[in-house]
Amino acid sequence: MEASAAQMPWDKIIGAAASSALGVISLVILIAGGVAVLLFRNAGERTRLLVFGMLVFGLAGVVAAVLLQRETTVVPVPDDTAGPQQSGPVTPVPRPDDADVPDAQRTDDPPAEPDPPEPARLVATVPQIDGLWRDPDGFTYRIMQDGTDVAIEGYAAGQLIAQGEGTIAGQQLQYSFRNQANGSSGDCSGRIAPGERSISGSCDSTMGTMFFAVAR
Numbered sequence: 001m002e003a004s005a006a007q008m009p010w011d012k013i014i015g016a017a018a019s020s021a022l023g024v025i026s027l028v029i030l031i032a033g034g035v036a037v038l039l040f041r042n043a044g045e046r047t048r049l050l051v052f053g054m055l056v057f058g059l060a061g062v063v064a065a066v067l068l069q070r071e072t073t074v075v076p077v078p079d080d081t082a083g084p085q086q087s088g089p090v091t092p093v094p095r096p097d098d099a100d101v102p103d104a105q106r107t108d109d110p111p112a113e114p115d116p117p118e119p120a121r122l123v124a125t126v127p128q129i130d131g132l133w134r135d136p137d138g139f140t141y142r143i144m145q146d147g148t149d150v151a152i153e154g155y156a157a158g159q160l161i162a163q164g165e166g167t168i169a170g171q172q173l174q175y176s177f178r179n180q181a182n183g184s185s186g187d188c189s190g191r192i193a194p195g196e197r198s199i200s201g202s203c204d205s206t207m208g209t210m211f212f213a214v215a216r
Contacts, residue, residue, distance in 0.1 A: 126168055127192045129199065133214040141214055150175065168192070173199060188212070 130145035140155040145168075152175055154162030166175020166188075173190045183206075190201025190212070200213040 127171060127196050129168070129173070129192060129196055131216065133199065133216060135212060135214045152177065154179070156181070164188070173201070177203070177205075179205075182207070186210075 126148055128145065129143050129150070131143060133141040133143060135141070138156075142153045142155070144151045144153075148168045150166055150168060150173070152162075152164040152166070153160055154164075154177070161181040162177055162179040164175045164177030166173060168174075171192045171194075173192055174188070176185070176187050178185045186203045186205025186207075188201060188203035190199045192199050196216075198213065198215040201211070203210045203212060
């Protein structure tokens with residue numbers, strides 16, 4: 001019995017018990033109980049029972065502290081799922097499509113989509129009436145066109161007798177005139193025929209309303 005007690009690892013038991021507050025208190029009670037056994041060996045029965053209770057309580061506390069210390073000891077288990085650990089710097093592998101692209105031109109952004117084409121704009125065509133025109137009475141008219149603006153000169157037997165200026169709006173010609181031969185003036189409105197080969201309309205002048213028709 002004494003040999004078995006001597007072979008027990010008391011240093012490990014005491015170390016395990018001292019690792020917690022419960023174990024330390026139990027060791028103190030156990031030591032105090034052992035001292036009390038020596039001091040109160042010849043004491044009365046009640047005193048000996050009290051000392052025995054202290055020994056039992058202290059021993060139970062030491063056992064509980066040792067068991068608790070064993071249960072809370074965590075043994076690390078290596079993680080085999082993480083795969084082998086690499087040491088040293090990792091060399092990045094360039095993507096195949098970036099192999100020939102300079103670093104300054106590389107980008108992770110997706111390529112920008114081209115802007116949608118603008119819808120075709122309908123450009124209104126201006127009738128071209130620039131040139132010489134004649135009426136059934138033998139008068140000649142020279143029209144000089146600049147975009148939608150026109151200047152008109154009237155001739156009789158090669159002599160300048162009238163001048164005017166106006167604008168073109170769609171197929172309509174609006175202009176004002178002055179006749180140096182008879183001193184009349186007025187405003188005229190005419191329609192340019194499809195194909196721009198003839199113009200016909202009327203004029204409100206100081207001499208009344210007059211109708212005209214000219215052709216190339």
